[in-house]
Amino acid sequence: MPNGGVVMSVLLGAREAKVQAFDLSGQPLSAAKRVETGRGGSAAILDSCLAAASSHLNSRDPIPVQLVATGVALDEDAPDLEWPEYFGGRPVVVDSALGAMATAEALSRTPRPQIMLFLDVGKTIDCAVLVHGRTLGVLRTSKGALGHTPVKGTSAKSTSVLACACGITNCLQSIAGEGAIIASLRSDAKDKPDAISDAVRRADAAAVSVLRQAGRHIGDTLLGSIALLRPELITVRTRWRGATDLLLIGLKEAVYAGGAPAVTENLVLASSRNRSAATGIALRAMDAGLAVEPVNRLLSAPPSLSGQRICWPAPRKSTDHQRAHLLTGRG
Numbered sequence: 001m002p003n004g005g006v007v008m009s010v011l012l013g014a015r016e017a018k019v020q021a022f023d024l025s026g027q028p029l030s031a032a033k034r035v036e037t038g039r040g041g042s043a044a045i046l047d048s049c050l051a052a053a054s055s056h057l058n059s060r061d062p063i064p065v066q067l068v069a070t071g072v073a074l075d076e077d078a079p080d081l082e083w084p085e086y087f088g089g090r091p092v093v094v095d096s097a098l099g100a101m102a103t104a105e106a107l108s109r110t111p112r113p114q115i116m117l118f119l120d121v122g123k124t125i126d127c128a129v130l131v132h133g134r135t136l137g138v139l140r141t142s143k144g145a146l147g148h149t150p151v152k153g154t155s156a157k158s159t160s161v162l163a164c165a166c167g168i169t170n171c172l173q174s175i176a177g178e179g180a181i182i183a184s185l186r187s188d189a190k191d192k193p194d195a196i197s198d199a200v201r202r203a204d205a206a207a208v209s210v211l212r213q214a215g216r217h218i219g220d221t222l223l224g225s226i227a228l229l230r231p232e233l234i235t236v237r238t239r240w241r242g243a244t245d246l247l248l249i250g251l252k253e254a255v256y257a258g259g260a261p262a263v264t265e266n267l268v269l270a271s272s273r274n275r276s277a278a279t280g281i282a283l284r285a286m287d288a289g290l291a292v293e294p295v296n297r298l299l300s301a302p303p304s305l306s307g308q309r310i311c312w313p314a315p316r317k318s319t320d321h322q323r324a325h326l327l328t329g330r331g
């Protein structure tokens with residue numbers, strides 16, 4: 001129920017955010033609302049997002065609701081900002097969109113994996129590592145890092161030397177990313193808007209072969225990480241309809257043939273089936289907002305102001321002035 005508390009999820013891109021409110025069972029209360037975020041820092045962005053979420057909820061539910069936490073998922077092109085630990089006195093959780101998707105994926109699986117990798121293969125190749133519900137590493141500053149791993153070893157010997165913008169040669173994504181896969185297609189198929197999906201739909205032999213090979217390269221590159229982290233699950237997401245299964249065939253060949261049986265015998269490789277960054281970041285934020293200390297703060301907060309729809313415990317940041325306008329509806 002909304003009046004049991006809401007979690008606000010913010011998917012932030014270069015110039016706009018998609019804002020959505022979730023109830024405490026993780027269900028969306030509304031469709032995502034677009035908010036322009038071209039100017040201002042993180043506090044201004046959060047205030048704009050709150051205004052959108054608040055007006056949306058207030059228009060449909062007269063019962064005051066309590067904000068429990070805010071989750072911010074950063075898309076690849078999101079501005080690099082400092083995010084506050086708290087917004088309106090409630091916790092803020094920030095992660096990459098990929099990390100948020102990994103969370104949604106992990107929480108949709110039974111049994112729930114404790115350690116998993118979430119691979120994203122497109123123009124760039126990236127991987128979120130989820131360990132006990134938290135993403136590992138500073139993914140926000142290492143966009144596409146996995147894709148810039150040099151490919152070495154037997155399976156790369158037949159590949160000519162490919163320079164990458166990162167400054168090294170034979171990066172994984174220059175060999176197994178979208179550009180390399182399209183380059184291997186028939187000349188009349190390369191220029192189609194969705195060339196890879198189109199080739200897969202036609203069962204193009206070259207596309208089938210190169211996708212499997214791309215999967216092998218990615219699998220070979222991951223072997224060391226798999227041995228180190230011992231994930232129970234690796235899921236794969238591609239932007240190309242129908243192509244994930246072909247990529248997975250090559251990935252499985254490389255991982256199961258190349259990895260030690262003791263490491264891979266319980267490892268599941270599968271295509272991603274839940275990639276909602278909004279749900280993932282909302283669930284992560286909820287987890288933070290319902291921890292003991294934030295709940296104690298919430299329970300000890302002063303009563304609602306008259307006319308207030310979204311309730312705020314003791315706002316304390318520099319945007320208090322703007323927030324007061326939201327709470328009272330006065331300009």
Ligand SMILES: [Zn+2]
Nearest residue numbers: 148164166171
């Ligand atoms: Zn590179």
